[in-house]
Amino acid sequence: MKHLPKHLRQRWRYLAVGIEAWPDASISRRGFQRALWYAAGNLLGDAGSADVDLTLLGFTLADGRGEAVVRTRRGHVEAARAAIACVHAVDGDPIGIRVRGISGTVRACEERYMGGAGRDPIQRAVAFAGAERSAVVRGDARDVAVESDHVGATAFDTE
Amino acid sequence: MYEAVHAYPDGASTVARHARTAARHGYDGIVVRTRDAVEVDPTATDPATTAAPNATRVAAIREEYGIDVVDAVEIDVDGPASAGGSVGNYRPDHTVVCLVGGDDRLNRFAVEEPRVDVLTRPMADGGGFNHVLAKAARDNGVHVEVDLGPLLRATGGRRVRALSNLRKLREILTYYDAPYVVSVNARSQLELRAPRELVAAAAAAGFDPDWIRAGLTAWGEIVTTNRERRSGSFIAPGVRRGRHETER
Known part of the structure; x- marks a missing residue:
């Protein structure tokens, strides 16, 4: 057309x-x-x-x-x-x-x-709520796996 | 503009993560409704400059993300009898005291209790709100929360009922000029929305954009007033310790 x-x-x-x-x-x-x-x-x-x-x-x-x-x-x-x-x-x-x-x-x-995709995430163990847990670390953000769920945290809450 | 959030362990994000996201969204501060998430030393006289270990952590979060973090408590009890005791217990230690409504007797109790700052979720779980409560809320300076969570997160019939309740609440509050606050009751950083998005969504549901902005700003006003009241130099509304007063 x-x-x-x-x-x-x-x-x-x-x-x-x-x-x-x-x-x-x-x-x-x-x-x-x-x-x-x-x-x-x-x-x-x-x-x-x-x-x-x-x-x-x-x-x-x-x-x-x-x-x-x-x-x-x-x-x-x-x-x-x-x-x-x-x-x-x-x-x-x-x-x-x-x-x-x-x-x-x-x-x-x-x-x-767009673009400016932040740093690549790293998977590592962090100390959170009294235990070592696996987390995805990106900058100061930490997505912590707790039981079958996730908790959003930052560098302030771990270490 | 402030937003009131549920932090870990009540929600799925810590105070710092909420603060990080809220700062990116352009909020001036967050009110943390979870009692133990932000602990401030109760023995300190001036809440703005407390020196307890937890308070320094909160100060560090404020510093890092450039956003105010306010300690609050959300009292969730079965009936007015236990609510009275809880309000008395928490009022001296927390900047903002909220009481979860959603039950006719609790709603009534909250709006008639000047020590309560905010009546949250008054229409959830079949609670009612009417002109009597609105007038009491106005006279006692109790803010009524307009919970926009269902607008953003519910679907189908639940959302329709929540929106029709919100409309009723808005009309009553506006008519009696009762104080109110707006929040989305975010339980994780993913549920937070920027003020502009929130205003647009609420406008699509029939709210006036300025009305929503005023509701977000009202959290900040509660915080300012209560900080002033809890500071050492406060004597009575309009009366404060001047610079000529000497320590005795």
Whole structure:
């Protein structure tokens, strides 16, 4: 089909989204996209969901840290932000989510808000709550495995 | 803007981890609802400059992440009889005293007790809230918590019921101009959301953005007032020890 004249084309906004999860979470791109759409559908309804779009354009996640580029229509950024805030779990894995910034192009979005992937995580034993436990250490953050669950800690709580 | 969190062992993140995440999200401070997570030396007169080992750790966390960490307690009891004793016990040692509602008699008790700072989760577990409680809360300066946790984390019918309760609570609180605070009751750093996201989500649920921001700021106001009251130079509201007063 012939593409639209410029003034009729959809204007987009691209949201840089930071994702945090426990280190053993396995979150696929497909699962995250589904969670985004479900969150929008549940919060804004079908009509609102169509308005915010929320197509996932880029997605990386490794060892519980990740980032994504989410597309939304210009003028619906706050609704998109609301829907993104309501994503609390993907396939049963709880996630923390934050909008780092908004750009008018994917390229600007990536250059400005993405990358900068922190230091690589190290798996090692730390002293926490009176016992040696296995933890994933990234900078001063420590995700400690306690029984079958995780506890978020920092360098202050171990050592 | 402050957020009130549940820290380890009550939640799944330690105080420091909550502080780290909250600082990144742009909060000015966190109120730690878990009693033993932030221990401050009760014998010290000025809570801002306590020298107990735990207090220095909290000071180090404040220093490291550039964010205020406030000791609070959340009293969770079965009935008003035991609540009265707990409030009396914890009030002298903690900057913020919260009482978990969710039961008609406890809600009533909390709003009529000026020593309670915050009535948390008044509508959870079938608790009710009405104009009588709102007026009592306003007269006694007890803040009522607006728990946005279900908006972010519940689904289906539970979320619908929670949202309709929140709407009722908001209308009553606004009409009687009763004090309130807003929180998401985060149990781990993953459940924290940045103020801007929170405001946007609440706006989608029918809240006024400024109303939500005011509710987040209200935690900070409670903290400032109570720190002032617990400091050595406080005598009565509006009366403090001046610089001409000499130690006797």
